[in-house]
Amino acid sequence: MGITVEGANKRFGDFQALDDVSISVPDGSLTALLGPSGSGKSTLLRAIAGLEDLDSGRVTINGEDATAKPAQKRGVGFVFQHYAAFKHMTVYENVAFGLKIRKWDKAKTSDRVHELLRLVQLDGLAGRFPSQLSGGQRQRMALARALAVQPQVLLLDEPFGALDAKVRKDLRTWLRRLHEEMHVTTIFVTHDQEEAMDVAEQLVVMNEGRVEQSGSADDLYEHPANEFVMSFVGEVNRLGESFVRPHDMEVVLDPDERTEEGLVQRIVALGFEIRVEFVLGDGTEVWAQLTRNELQRLELREGQIAYLRPIQAKSFNGSSPSQSQGASTPLGSPDEGDAERPAAV
């Protein structure tokens, strides 16, 4: 059950948008397709919806082979980044569209539409036109429209991408709650790792038309399968062959055999979190994430020399990831450093 895609390939001219992609989305789950632009995540979503034909591969929705079905018969709700509001229809008519196509009678349609408008908190605006709504309201209308026909699956293509930061955050929380109530299998596409980790139970990280790794947010963060996943899901420094998270960079004032010397180039205070940028002897630029308390204790200043000691580093030789505990024992007290996740840039 749920959604499966097996061996999906799609080419646009010379561009391989999907390269032998297989994913499995459990029934009732909330999954994020995460990746940079051009990674194939939107193409994959559109292929599931039937808006894009695959060159080869299979799409199964709730146990049924949907590969050859047109979009109109797949029973999916689709939400577009730019809302795709029907501009010549009112909010009510937009939400009622799918029901009208299914020839519901008027009374039943009206009940259903108003129920959904209440759910998305637009009940008072049924008579407005999309041009009279804010971006956030338009997107909620689009969501109500998609949900009206009781789709088997809900697919959202960068649904919050066109909204400003505050509205985006609100809608995120709201989508998660909505999913808890409705339990319809949901996939949403995003390039924002923070958004993906905030909303989704399962993440699928894509790059250059391939699936790099899938799993829970913790899984991906703690056990990235490769360099790409490690750098995409969170921040990373490269030290020779190994990769270190900025919060795993310990800064000390006395060198030993495990430390590297670095020149403090810049200290950026981002609230409680401090970003300290270093240049190493070989010219490599790295940064460490410290807390305000740590910075005060170290009394670091720009232009001074300090020493960096990776607490935990990873290296990826070929395809098999290996993890090495860097330094002996972390010096910092347990309530410092590790607890904070780096914020998205």
Add this chain to the structure above:
Amino acid sequence: MMSSSTASRWGLRTLGLGYLALLLLAPLAMIFFKTFEDGIGPPLDAITSPDGLHALKLTLIMVAIAVPINTVFGVGCALLLVRHRWKGNTLIDAVINLPFAISPIVIGLSLFLLYGTTGWFGPTFADAGITILFSVPGMVLASIFVSLPFVVRETVPVLQEIGTDQEQAASTLGANAWQTFWRITLPAIRWGIAYGVVLTTARVLGEFGAVTIVSGSINGQTQTLPLFVQKQFEAFNQPAAYGASVVLALLALTTLLAMNLLKRKEA
């Protein structure tokens, strides 16, 4: 004292309006003035003569046939050009502009040759008992030819602008291609089509060059209003020529006005 920017703004306005008045409005005003110089009687008599009424009727028939055909074809062609990209599109795109590029009289001549007794299609139609030249079918063909690009040209940019999101949303909501077209695409492009229809109508109303060749301009038979105007003018029957001109101008103005009223209602 006016500031210099205000002065230059008024200067530009005066220049623009003056230019339009001199080139466009003065000749039209002259026609109206000349027509009603001796009262409404003479032009009215000329227009309501059997030949005048027939010309008016024939002109309206041209519009009634050519405009719907070019509208349906134009919308279909615009959909083909914008929504179904393939290699032939460049060719179609270029061919559609031909009526704009070629002088109407050349179009008339080419139709004359094609459907004449020695043309490719002439004998076939003659055998079937259908007369194309010097009769209504030929005039309709000429009218369709010269006014073909308008709906396509006005619809294509609107189709491009609305994009495919709304159509795709409709399909995920269960609408088939036909339902999507009627309920989503058509309402979204209706102003582009309406503008194209207005321009097509105006062109068909006023077409002279192509129609004059294929029709033979036979009094009371194959004469549209523009042809009637020319014949009367040549015969020094000025009240009739002016009267018919005014009717033509009023028809075109009505079309434009109807369009503007609809547009204002929409906004």
